[in-house]
Amino acid sequence: MDSPFFATNALKWYDENRRDLPWRNTSDPYRIWLSEIILQQTRVQQGLPYYQRFIAAFPDVFRLAAAPPDKVLRLWEGLGYYTRARNLHACARLVVQNHQGVFPSRYEDLLRLPGIGPYTAAAIASMAFGQAVAAVDGNVYRVLARFFGLEQPINSPSGKRVFQKLAHELLDRQRPGAYNQAVMELGALVCTPKNPACHTCPVRSGCRAFQLNRWHKLPVKAQTRKIRTRYLHYLVFSGGNRVYMKKRKARDIWQGLYDFYCVETNRLQPAEKIVKSLGLRPGYISGVSPAYRHQLTHQKIVARFVVIGNPAGLPADAGLRPYTPAQAARLPKPVLITRYLADTGFL
């Protein structure tokens, strides 16, 4: 299905189904700008009352610029991302001081203002000034990825360029502002992240994701696996110039490398608690190391070493075997373990 189908039907649907929102009944750049800042990463339902309060308190950019910073921040309370409020105020003052209170109309000039990035600059330029620039936000990524069946990740720079270029090609040159809002409105009301209302979608018949039943797979996001913090409590059984170590099994970090008996928990625990959990008396503890930290690709390791000077309490069947310093030095070990052994002087 070709692009005119998408743009035409999205625009038509928008004209008939759009929500009546206050910033859509004006061409005042100040109001459009304010709404866009408030709606960054924020749902309309949450942002709407804030918009009303800001307009009531600051009807124009001069009133906002003249306000004390605390008053602006107080009105922003509860909305989150408070840098937005500080940038909002800074931007207002900049517009008043450097532009005589008149918002710049070109995308490139808007982009220079604090708090205005590529999306917001395009939104203002198109909606307030009719400039033919595509505003690409999370909704647009989702709608385009689904309609065109695009598998490029939306959170990589290369993927972003693909969507930006496509959005620019699709843009309705006659009504860029309405078109941009049409696509976003479609994403907000119909083509939602979960349970999209495909049965009411104006462009369903041309939608690749709908045809292939792949809406739930799109858009693709590159796995930005978040860092997991793991807390390892090592029990270092030692005595007679020997230290007890074991080989790590597969399917976890440090496969095949050698370390000590390990208790993993959700958080750092007192050494006594760890020892007790093994049925050992706390009196066996002959030393506790500070926390060692180690950064892996997607994990942060926090390790603490509890020295058990009495090998009598050795857990059977843990695969632990005694090694002399010379032997231990030759074993392959995680650098964390090597560091610890070096710190204690065992190696």
Place this chain on the structure above:
DNA sequence: AAGGCGGGGAC
């Protein structure tokens, strides 16, 4: 390229 920022709603 990655991380931080935030509260709320859906699931």
Place this chain on the structure above:
DNA sequence: GTCCCAGCCTT
């Protein structure tokens, strides 16, 4: 609990 939301800024 997780994911996402009309993103931007800093490092």
